Amino acid sequence: MGGKESDVVLLDEKGIRCDGRTVNQTRKVTIKAGVLKNADGSAYIEFGDNKIIAGVFGPRDVHPKHLANTDTGIIRCRYHMSPFSVTERKHPAPSRREIEIGKVLKEALKPALILDKFPRTVVDVFLEVLQADGGSRCAALAAASVALADAGIPMRDMVSACAAGKVADTIILDVNNEEDQAGQADMPVGYMPNLEKVTLFQLDGVLTPDEYKKCLETAIIGCKQVYEIQKKAIKDKFFGDGENQ
Amino acid sequence: MVNNKRKYVIPGDVITTGPYRPEQNVILVDNKIIATTVGVSEIYDDSVKVIPLTGMYIPKNNDLVIGKITSHSSLSWEVDINSCYPGMLPASDIFGRNFQPSTDELNSKLKKGDLIAARIANFDRSRDPLITIADRELGKIDSGTLIQISPSKVPRLIGKQGSMIQLIEMATNATITIGQNGRVVVSCDNPDALLKALKAIRMIDERAHMANLTDRVKEMLESKSG
Structure with a gap:
């Protein structure tokens, strides 16, 4: 993605992006925890135009049995896009991209989870994209983390996520779909805000070492903003009408 | 810093720093004591723990x-x-x-x-x-009504030295068996009292994180009987 020519003005001279945001502004994020009755934990996220539901089951028995680990619990993650999530119908079968994102998100959540208390079990994370805009893996990761906390699975820290990128030679926060398609770089980052550790890091595009540093710092600032919203979602569900504090 | 202050925490929250012993649902990461689950933190003289508000039942000997x-x-x-x-x-x-x-x-x-x-x-x-x-x-178990509550709220349903459950049993004359895994069997001859006992249990399940819950339950139990 070397920055394709397009008729969209990604960044005007006043520093306003194609959807009206400034360079350091994320899209509107709302998260609600505990939206599904049948799952052990769940969350719904709207990250700009992304709409994603996360459901968590477990810890529970592993099927098929050979996947079970006698030393520790395991985590499985399924990322799936609904046929109606994009403008052209998406075939519902898992594509190469979805399998890859599932794997990447699994590995981004794993360091946060304390699964060695539950040997021979599995934690299943299901992520259903109802509507996709750019940066759905970050949105999915943020939702998954809230759903895991809702399910009461022990975690070292929450995982928040946000992307940063480069359009028109400028580092921007939270890449949307247009910017992803026509921009010069896209860097999704998953971050544990209290432990200050990065759990997901991908980069699509070309950056100079200085840009790279700035891009990562920008993404982490975005992650911290998302973290505040995740925190609020959990507090709203569990301590909604509490009095002390 | 000796205060038993209760605080609402979510995973990753730093409860306190210093030489405390990490107990249930907390981990020690370089001198910081971090909550691992959503719950209420309690700091004692030498230890810290989090009482969870969600989560699955983990078997323990003698439960x-x-x-x-x-x-x-x-x-x-x-x-x-x-x-x-x-x-x-x-x-x-x-x-x-x-x-x-x-x-x-x-x-x-x-x-x-x-x-x-x-x-x-x-x-x-x-x-x-x-x-x-x-x-x-x-x-x-041959008779009674089974209800399911969140296993993490069982201690709240029992109360300190069984105060909460005794309160419900006294008010409704019901016999209540509480499993640590969140399953509760209520048996009572009077159908109205049975309904009231079930309502009280559900109320505790929903509002376990609130302070002075015993008084609220008492109020509820008494209001209808009056």
């Missing part, structure tokens, strides 16, 4: 649980104890020492779907929990 028979082999029953592991109830527990797999029919004593009050006899991380019903208050 009273209410289980449902799901199947049996020739030697044991498999019991759903609302946990990530199934409970194992050996046939010799019921048939005694001279249990003969060839002649004794397990189905004649406990069938699939039967409810039992049982105790966790032995559980470690390498095997499924072994349960027993060999005690006076244990065994098959």
Whole structure:
């Protein structure tokens, strides 16, 4: 993605992006925890135009049995896009991209989870994209983390996520779909805000070492903003009408 | 810093720093004590713990649980104890020492779907929990209403030295069996009192994180009876 020519003005001279945001502004994020009755934990996220539901089951028995680990619990993650999530119908079968994102998100959540208390079990994370805009893996990761906390699975820290990128030679926060398609770089980052550790890091595009540093710092600032919203979602569900504090 | 201040926490929150012993649901990461689950943190003189508000039941030795028979082999029953592991109830527990797999029919004593009050006899991380019903208050449950609450709220339902549950039992004249796995059996002759007891239990399940819950429950129990 070397920055394709397009008729969209990604960044005007006043520093306003194609959807009206400034360079350091994320899209509107709302998260609600505990939206599904049948799952052990769940969350719904709207990250700009992304709409994603996360459901968590477990810890529970592993099927098929050979996947079970006698030393520790395991985590499985399924990322799936609904046929109606994009403008052209998406075939519902898992594509190469979805399998890859599932794997990447699994590995981004794993360091946060304390699964060695539950040997021979599995934690299943299901992520259903109802509507996709750019940066759905970050949105999915943020939702998954809230759903895991809702399910009461022990975690070292929450995982928040946000992307940063480069359009028109400028580092921007939270890449949307247009910017992803026509921009010069896209860097999704998953971050544990209290432990200050990065759990997901991908980069699509070309950056100079200085840009790279700035891009990562920008993404982490975005992650911290998302973290505040995740925190609020959990507090709203569990301590909604509490009095002390 | 000796204060027993309760605080709402979510995973990753730093509860305190300093030489404290991490207890339930907290971890120690370079001198910081971090909560691992959503709950209420409590700081004692030398230790810190978090009382969880969500999560699955993890078997512990000697816990009273209410289980449902799901199947049996020739030697044991498999019991759903609302946990990530199934409970194992050996046939010799019921048939005694001279249990003969060839002649004794397990189905004649406990069938699939039967409810039992049982105790966790032995559980470690390498095997499924072994349960027993060999005690006076244990065994098959024949009557009563089963309700399911979140296992993390069981301590709240029991209250300090059983204060909460005694309150409900006194007010409604019901007999309540609480399994640590979140299953509760209520039996009561008076249908109105039964409904009231169920309502009180549900109320505790929903508002477990609130302070002075006992007073609220008391108020609720008394308001209708008056």
